[in-house]
Amino acid sequence: MNTKQKELVKATVPVLKSNGTDLTKHFYTRMFKHNPELKNIFNMGNQASGKQQNALAGAVLAYAENIENPEVLINALKSIGNKHVSLNITPEQYDIVGLHLISSIKEVLGEAASPELIEAWIEAYNELAQVMISIEDEIYQSTLSKNGGWKGWREFIIAEIVEESTEIKSFYLKPKDEKAIANYLPGQFISIKTFIPSLGHEQPRQYSLSSAFSPDHYRISVKKEKNKDLPDGMVSNTLHQKNIGDEIWVSAPAGIFYADPNSEDPLVLISGGIGATPLLSMLETQKKTLQNNTIIWLHSCRDEKVHAFSDHIEDLNRNNSWLTTHIFYETVDRDSETIKKGRIDLHKMKEEILIDKAKYYICGPEAFIKAQYNSLIELGIGKENILYEEFGPQLLHLN
Template identity: 75%
Template structure:
């Protein structure tokens, strides 16, 4: 792009931001009307909630704002690239998205969308697409070069199902072909894809791998959402209805939220609800490797939804390197007296979590992450030592 084109793109950011909802709604409606096959790739619950639209607008406009130096967004682009790889996004699909995005920009800007401006946006999108394709090609190649690695979807069999709480089941997945599976970093996720009869097409979902790596299986732990007719609950209800022996399509492990299993720094793990899953993988990996000091803070509604409680209690009782603080929003008289009542308050336990050279990992709902991140910053923790995983479209950019 030349400087004039960059200036044209940047000049439209403000108006597109103010019309972000219209832009993305028009985009997705147009794309799914012309290319309905893409419904098999996109999480339609995030379409219904508007989260996907918000995430797309945020990413595209952030790129436009930083058009002169897009490397400032490299971590965001890498995160998106990992999601795309887990969905087996292909380079040619960027052309489809680009066509509908430029048409949507034209629709929103109306008479202001001159041919010169649309050409500048077309060139900007082309350059963004090339950056993403390059990032994703690198991840695909890395996956293929791993022992047991693969590209795209691979059929796995559910070998075992374990109830972890009133809402959560763990699924043990083994490859149907009996060949090795790729190793992963603790905290990463896989995508699973299953047919949804009520929709008439397949739906993918990302689930964190909830155990340390073992060459025998992958384990994911799925929370059953309350309303199966709510778009957010469709896949979780289908998953909870599956039986041992059922088949499911799985992508190779991906994700930038992880620890270095060989590192020697202390860990402070902060989870809310089902956010326990990637942190449990970190904890089990630490147990198998360095046994660095770990402080884990976990918050959930009550004991009935406290997944992996017995397992983590056992680890704490048998390992001096692990300390836990559990918070129940609804604490009963029968609950352990050591359990805190209410939600996590990091200031309440600051003496135990302010550890030299520690790394802090947060996982849970969007509001939960914001509260814990801000608390850590107030306590003097540097942003570069705080990492977080937001389930669903990436709406938070706190670092």
């Protein structure tokens, strides 16, 4: 891009701030009308809730604001790239997205979309697309180089189903071809894809791997969402209706939220609800590698009935001196030395969690992450030592 084109893109920032979501809503409506096959790839629950439109609007705005130095967005781009790899996104699909995005800019801006502005955005999009394709190709190649690695979708069998709480089930997935599967770092996720009869097409979802790596299976633990008739609950409800022996499509592990199993740094794990799943993988990997790092885990959920893996974690806590857990229930049915009533307040826990050289991992709902992140910053923890995993589209930009 030349200097004039960059200035033209930057000049659209005020419009993107005030009307960015209108643009992205128009874009998705247009794209799904002309390319309905993409409904098999995009999360239609996030479309229905508006989260995907908001996330794209934020991403387009961030790119326009940083058009002169897009390298500052590299961590966000790598996160998006990992998500794209888990969905088997191809370079050809970037052409489709680019066509509808540029057309949407023309249609939404109307007379304000001069030929020079459109040309500038075409150049901007093409440059971004090439960056993303390069990032994703590197991830694809890295995965293929692993023992048991693969690209795209692979058929797995549900080998075991375990009820972990009143709303969470674990699914043990084994490859149908009985060949090796790729290793992963604790905290990473896989995508699964299954047909949703009520929608009439397939839907993918990302689920954190909830155990240390085992060479013969993957384990995911899925919360059954209450809104079973809305797109954001259809996949979890469909999974909860599946049986042992059913087949499901799975992508190779991906993600930038993980703990280095070879690091000796202390870990402070902070989770809300189903956000415990990637942190449990970190905990079990820690036990498996015998690193004996100090780990402090704070977990919050509604009550004992919905608390998944409670017995397992209590057993780990009791038998490993390197682990200390603090459990918070909004509703407490019985008195317990290990259960605290209420929600996590990191300021009240600062003596337990402020540890030299510690890394802090947060996972849970958007509001939960933001609250815990801000508390850690107020307590003097550097941003570089705080990592978080946001389920769904990337709406938070805290680092």
